[in-house]
Amino acid sequence: xxxxxxxxxxxxxxxxxxxxxxxxxxxxxxxxxxxxxxxxxxxxxxxxxxxxxxxxxxxxxxxxxxxxxxxxxxxxxxxxxxxxxxxxxxxxxxxxxxxxxxxxxxxxxxxxxxxxxxxxxxxxxxxxxxxxxxxxxxxxxxxxxxxxxxxxxxxxxxxxxxxxxxxxxxxxxxxxxxxxxxxxxxxxxxxxxxxxxxxxxxx
Amino acid sequence: xxxxxxxxxxxxxxxxxxxxxxxxxxxxxxxxxxxxxxxxxxxxxxxxxxxxxxxxxxxxxxxxxxxxxxxxxxxxxxxxxxxxxxxxxxxxxxxxxxxxxxxxxxxxxxxxxxxxxxxxxxxxxxxxxxxxxxxxxxxxxxxxxxxxxxxxxxxxxxxxxxxxxxxxxxxxxxxxxxxxxxxxxxxxxxxxxxxxxxxxxxxxxxxxxxxxxxxxxxxxxxxxxxxxxxxxxxxxxxxxxxxxxxxxxxxxxxxxxxxxxxxxxxxxxxxxxxxxxxxxxxxxxxxxxxxxxxxxxxxxxxxxxxxxxxxxxxxxxxxxxxxxxxxxxxxxxxxxxxxxxxxxxxxxxxxxxxxxxxxxxxxxxxxxxxxxxxxxxxxxxxxxxxxxxxxxxxxxxxxxxxxxxxxxxxxxxxxxxxxxxxxxxxxxxxxxxxxxxxxxxxxxxxxxxxxxxxxxxxxxxxxxxxxxxxxxxxxxxxxxxxxxxxxxxxxxxxxxxxxxxxxxxxxxxxxxxxxxxxxxxxxxxxxxxxxxxxxxxxxxxxxxxxxxxxxxxxxxxxxxxxxxxxxxxxxxxxxxxxxxxxxxxxxxxxxxxxxxxxxxxxxxxxxxxxxxxxxxxxxxxxxxxxxxxxxxxxxxxxxxxxxxxxxxxxxxxxxxxxxxx
Numbered sequence: 001x002x003x004x005x006x007x008x009x010x011x012x013x014x015x016x017x018x019x020x021x022x023x024x025x026x027x028x029x030x031x032x033x034x035x036x037x038x039x040x041x042x043x044x045x046x047x048x049x050x051x052x053x054x055x056x057x058x059x060x061x062x063x064x065x066x067x068x069x070x071x072x073x074x075x076x077x078x079x080x081x082x083x084x085x086x087x088x089x090x091x092x093x094x095x096x097x098x099x100x101x102x103x104x105x106x107x108x109x110x111x112x113x114x115x116x117x118x119x120x121x122x123x124x125x126x127x128x129x130x131x132x133x134x135x136x137x138x139x140x141x142x143x144x145x146x147x148x149x150x151x152x153x154x155x156x157x158x159x160x161x162x163x164x165x166x167x168x169x170x171x172x173x174x175x176x177x178x179x180x181x182x183x184x185x186x187x188x189x190x191x192x193x194x195x196x197x198x199x200x201x202x203x
Numbered sequence: 204x205x206x207x208x209x210x211x212x213x214x215x216x217x218x219x220x221x222x223x224x225x226x227x228x229x230x231x232x233x234x235x236x237x238x239x240x241x242x243x244x245x246x247x248x249x250x251x252x253x254x255x256x257x258x259x260x261x262x263x264x265x266x267x268x269x270x271x272x273x274x275x276x277x278x279x280x281x282x283x284x285x286x287x288x289x290x291x292x293x294x295x296x297x298x299x300x301x302x303x304x305x306x307x308x309x310x311x312x313x314x315x316x317x318x319x320x321x322x323x324x325x326x327x328x329x330x331x332x333x334x335x336x337x338x339x340x341x342x343x344x345x346x347x348x349x350x351x352x353x354x355x356x357x358x359x360x361x362x363x364x365x366x367x368x369x370x371x372x373x374x375x376x377x378x379x380x381x382x383x384x385x386x387x388x389x390x391x392x393x394x395x396x397x398x399x400x401x402x403x404x405x406x407x408x409x410x411x412x413x414x415x416x417x418x419x420x421x422x423x424x425x426x427x428x429x430x431x432x433x434x435x436x437x438x439x440x441x442x443x444x445x446x447x448x449x450x451x452x453x454x455x456x457x458x459x460x461x462x463x464x465x466x467x468x469x470x471x472x473x474x475x476x477x478x479x480x481x482x483x484x485x486x487x488x489x490x491x492x493x494x495x496x497x498x499x500x501x502x503x504x505x506x507x508x509x510x511x512x513x514x515x516x517x518x519x520x521x522x523x524x525x526x527x528x529x530x531x532x533x534x535x536x537x538x539x540x541x542x543x544x545x546x547x548x549x550x551x552x553x554x555x556x557x558x559x560x561x562x563x564x565x566x567x568x569x570x571x572x573x574x575x576x577x578x579x580x581x582x583x584x585x586x587x588x589x590x591x592x593x594x595x596x597x598x599x600x601x602x603x604x605x606x607x608x609x610x611x612x613x614x615x616x617x618x619x620x621x622x623x624x625x626x627x628x629x630x631x632x633x634x635x636x637x638x639x640x641x642x643x644x645x646x647x648x649x650x651x652x653x654x655x656x657x658x659x660x661x662x663x664x665x666x667x668x669x670x671x672x673x674x675x676x677x678x679x680x681x682x683x684x685x686x687x688x689x690x691x692x693x694x695x696x697x698x699x700x701x702x703x704x705x706x707x708x709x710x711x712x713x714x715x716x717x718x719x720x721x722x723x724x725x726x727x728x729x730x731x732x733x734x735x736x737x738x739x740x741x742x743x744x745x746x747x748x749x750x751x752x753x754x755x756x757x758x759x760x761x762x763x764x765x766x767x768x769x770x771x772x773x774x775x776x777x778x779x780x781x782x783x784x785x786x787x788x789x790x791x792x793x794x795x796x797x798x799x800x801x802x803x804x805x806x807x808x809x810x811x812x813x814x815x816x817x818x819x820x821x822x823x824x825x826x827x828x829x830x831x832x833x834x835x836x837x838x839x840x841x842x843x844x845x846x847x848x849x850x851x852x853x854x855x856x857x858x859x860x861x862x863x864x
Contacts, residue, residue: 017408023328026402034394034432041440041470045455052461054454129453133462136453140444158833 028178032185035148039189042141043196049133050197057126059138063198064118071114072194075149078107079187082180089163090173097176098163104183105156108149115146138197145193148186155179244793246330249740251337252316253635258341259308265348266300267702269293271695274659278692280680290676291359292378296348298362299382302482303389304344306616309624310485311340311393314400314424316635320733320740321418323409323749328402330791331832336396338801343388346805350381354812358382361674363475363526364445366456366467371449377812383446384808390435390442391804397428397435404428409732411751415509418731419502422509423488426516430477430484433520438474441467450811465530472523480519482616483583484512486623487554490576493626494558496727497573498565501755504557511550511557518547528596529603537596544594548587555584570727571645575626578653582618586611589664604674607667613660622652625705633726637739638716644708648701655697662687662694724780730758736781743788746781794835799828 019026050060085100119139122128129139159179162168168175242250272293276282285293315333319326327333350357355376360369369379404425408417417425445467447453454460456467495502502508524532524540558580567573589611593599602608625648632640666687671678678684725734732749733740735757753759763773803825810818 017410017412018406021406023402023406026406027329027398030398030401030432031394034398034436037433038436038440041437041473045440045444045466045470048463048466049455052463054460129447129451131454132460133454133457136444136447136455140447140453158830 022174025174025178025181028181032181035185035189039141039144039192042137042144043192046134046137046141046197049137052133054132056132058132058134059122059127060134060201062122062125062127064121065198067114068118068194068198071111071118072190074107074114075111075187075190078104078111079184081107082183086173086176086180089168089176090170092170094163094166094168097168098160101156101160101163101176105153105160108153108156108183112146112149112153115142141193141197145186145190148189152179152183152186155182241793243798244334244795246326246334246791246793246797247742248315248319248327248330248333249635249742249744251333252312252314254337255308255315255340256312258344259305259312262300262304262308262344263702266297266305267699269297269300271699273297274692274695276676277678277688279689280678280685282677285676287676288359289356291361291674292357294674295359295361295364295378295382296351296357299347299358299386301616302362302478303386304347306482306620306624307393308340308344310424310427310482311336311396313420313485313489313624313627313631314396314428317631317733318400318403318421318424319407320736320744321421321731322404322407322412323732323745323751324403324407325744325748325788326791327399328407329399331794331797332395332399334794335797335800336392336399338798339395339804340389340392342801342805343385343392346388346808347381347385350378350385353809354378354381363471364467365471366445366464367458369445369449369467370456380446380449380812381808383442383449384811387439387442387446388804388808390439393431394435397431400428401425401432409749409751412756415506416751416754416756419491419505419508419512420485420488420731423484423491423512426512427481427484430481430516430519434474434477434481437470441470441474444470446811465527465532468527468530469523472526473520475526476523477516477519479612479615480515482620483623484515486579486583486620486627487512489623489627489630490558490579491554492731493572493576493630494561494580495755496630496729497568497570497576498562499568499728500561500565501730501758502557503560503563504553505754507553508557511553514550515547518543518550522547525593525599528599541594541596545591548591548594551587555580555587570629571640571642571649572626572629572727574646574649575622575629578649579619579623579626582614582622582653582656586614586616586618589614602667604672605667606663606671606673609673610660610663610667613663617656617660622656625649625652630727631733632712633722634733634738634740636713636716637721638712638719639722639726641708641712641715644704644711648704648708651697651704652701655694655699655701658694659691659698660694662690666691723776725757725761725776728761730755732757735760735779737783741783741785743785743790746783746785746788794832796828796832796835800825800832803828 021029051058081100081103085097085104088094088096088100119142122135127135127138129136156179159168159176242254245251245254272285273290276284276290315327318324356378358364358374358378358381359376360374360379360382364379364382368374404417404421408414444453444455448455448457454462456462456464458464491502491508521543522540524536525544528537528540562577569577589607593602593608593611629640629645632638666684669683671682671684678688722738724737726738727734732751735749736745749756757779760779761772761774761776762770765771803821803823806821806824807818808821810816810821
């Protein structure tokens with residue numbers, strides 16, 4: 001999928017019969033539309049259940065907001081490095097591109113590490129997956145997000161390896177852009193989750 | 204061509220390809236051919252459409268047998284054909300099979316086959332993803348049905364699978380696990396195919412084919428894909444929650460722990476009501492093609508048809524709670540959803556009136572396809588009207604969970620959806636197979652099915668209003684249910700006879716085909732681009748990509764108005780149609796990887812239920828196949844390419860064996 005693709009001019013008819021986006025990029029946008037509803041369903045489920053503790057500890061009781069703020073910051077910074085990776089690859093700077101791809105994956109990895117730590121400490125404090133509806137909903141929502149970040153890391157590392165093998169050139173910088181779309185989407189979802197789940201207090 | 208990038212599908216007619224033999228991973232890159240292996244690796248949208256259609260008809264028979272078991276059980280009071288437990292499984296699997304394994308894939312067959320043809324494209328945007336959709340769908344369908352063999356019986360919670368009935372306490376067999384995981388697998392298939400077809404419609408239209416010139420079938424299928432795109436993730440969430448509850452002891456649907464069973468109902472119906480339109484809109488599209496063709500008139504109010512389809516697509520998201528009027532959701536919700544449910548009848552009514560106006564004053568030809576289309580309009584209208592009665596919440600309170608509801612949704616799904624798709628089968632059969640379905644047998648099929656259908660589901664209105672509950676496995680004597688239940692059972696047997704006639708028609712018309720004149724490219728005097736190319740469709744679809752100047756492009760190629768405003772023929776089919784003789788057209792290479800990915804998914808499903816090691820094997824197979832897929836070039840790089848239009852002649856001479864034929 002080349003970045004310099006152009007809409008061919010076909011003379012006799014001015015009307016566009018294509019969106020002007022490449023198939024793959026359009027497909028990613030369409031897929032992300034679907035993902036909104038997936039996270040919408042999970043967030044709604046959590047909001048419905050967040051105070052239903054069945055007499056046991058609620059996730060909101062054990063939240064460590066300063067810690068999660070730091071790991072959220074790390075994840076948001078990975079969007080910056082993602083942009084720098086795309087910029088480097090589209091300028092043809094393979095080495096810089098690899099550096100930023102790796103940095104993005106590492107920042108994502110730190111976020112996942114933070115989530116693993118958070119989950120285990122919650123379990124120690126008495127909030128496990130099966131404790132109550134609130135905890136089931138919390139772990140499912142944040143777990144789904146974590147799986148999305150992990151898949152993103154797999155994609156980034158695949159790009160990294162492809163670049164090492166010399167297969168990621170300026171010509172297919174759009175692939176980086178498409179992975180970037182996914183990565184930014186997952187970040188934006190986290191902004192929602194962090195705000196709605198962690199910052200808005202349970203009443 | 205207005206195409207963004209130089210991927211294989213968009214090359215001009217002069218481009219050529221040979222399938223190069225090159226081992227990649229464990230498989231040799233498959234080549235075009237004619238054997239059964241070629242069906243396993245095909246990426247041709249037409250073959251994938253046929254695979255969808257044939258598999259859907261198989262599951263139609265499976266679901267049909269389940270329906271007959273239900274009707275035999277209920278034919279007389281105190282029926283004893285099935286035990287109560289098995290009865291629950293049979294009606295659940297009947298619903299699941301007919302919705303997810305028959306109507307949706309049959310609509311997918313039409314979408315795969317005809318969207319590229321109607322928009323003048325050589326294939327869909329992602330041919331391998333298209334193959335993936337089908338194989339995942341098939342693996343999910345097989346997975347779902349193996350619960351009869353290895354899961355201790357089918358799911359027994361109804362197709363909507365309400366909590367808390369779906370919990371381990373009330374449904375201890377693995378049936379519901381198979382339901383939860385099987386529907387997730389089917390959901391992946393539909394999601395992939397919706398992304399693929401949306402991109403196809405938006406990006407791959409032939410020059411001049413603006414959105415408002417797209418045939419209505421393609422429009423309705425496009426709207427359907429958007430509904431799938433947004434509805435599936437919602438049921439995916441619900442199914443995950445259910446699976447976590449059953450397999451990993453989560454607390455989503457455990458009322459003892461303070462969970463709310465209504466959560467499932469909301470999530471399910473936010474998916475479930477758009478699903479109703481996912482089922483009916485493709486049939487609306489088919490009817491909107493068949494009626495103008497056999498009325499010799501353009502579709503009345505094309506813009507209104509398109510926009511009412513879009514309106515149905517939007518409003519379909521705002522009516523789900525009418526499935527839940529008796530679940531105690533409060534007067535404001537009930538009032539709001541009553542009103543939105545009444546409103547959604549408006550765009551549907553617009554469609555019905557436009558079909559009637561299309562026929563008004565037309566030169567009607569009542570072929571079997573036309574009869575099915577007209578019957579679709581009539582039967583759907585009956586179902587739609589009983590649907591409006593549900594929007595009146597006090598009346599709905601009486602109707603809920605009675606056979607009145609069963610009657611209603613069979614009138615819309617069978618009377619609308621299934622009859623509409625049968626119209627499409629008779630209409631496009633010559634295009635797909637190169638021979639007609641026999642019209643005489645088709646008439647028997649039509650009339651017996653129409654009578655049988657009304658005899659089966661008409662009486663259910665009466666039974667429901669008399670108070671007969673849905674989902675009961677038997678009923679006592681003396682409630683006045685005997686006569687109409689027997690009538691419904693007789694009707695269901697008539698439907699079975701009609702389906703048998705259809706299958707016989709398929710066999711007989713193929714057998715008779717060599718002795719009959721071939722249908723030619725345009726047997727019905729059609730209006731859209733698929734009728735401008737030979738029947739059966741050549742593997743490359745279009746010799747040259749058509750230039751579109753208006754709606755009903757093919758019709759206007761054949762006819763024009765003379766000075767007196769009369770329609771006169773300006774070109775015969777033989778003059779105007781493409782010959783399909785282009786050779787060396789560049790086509791996407793087949794691949795085995797979609798099939799390999801799809802085989803991994805049910806293994807993960809079995810693994811989650813029985814043994815996690817199996818899930819690991821399935822996951823490894825899927826991941827390895829996905830990577831092999833990603834590393835496999837879309838098209839064989841060693842294949843002979845020729846990107847210059849002016850070299851067409853040489854390429855044709857040099858590569859006469861390049862075409863798959």
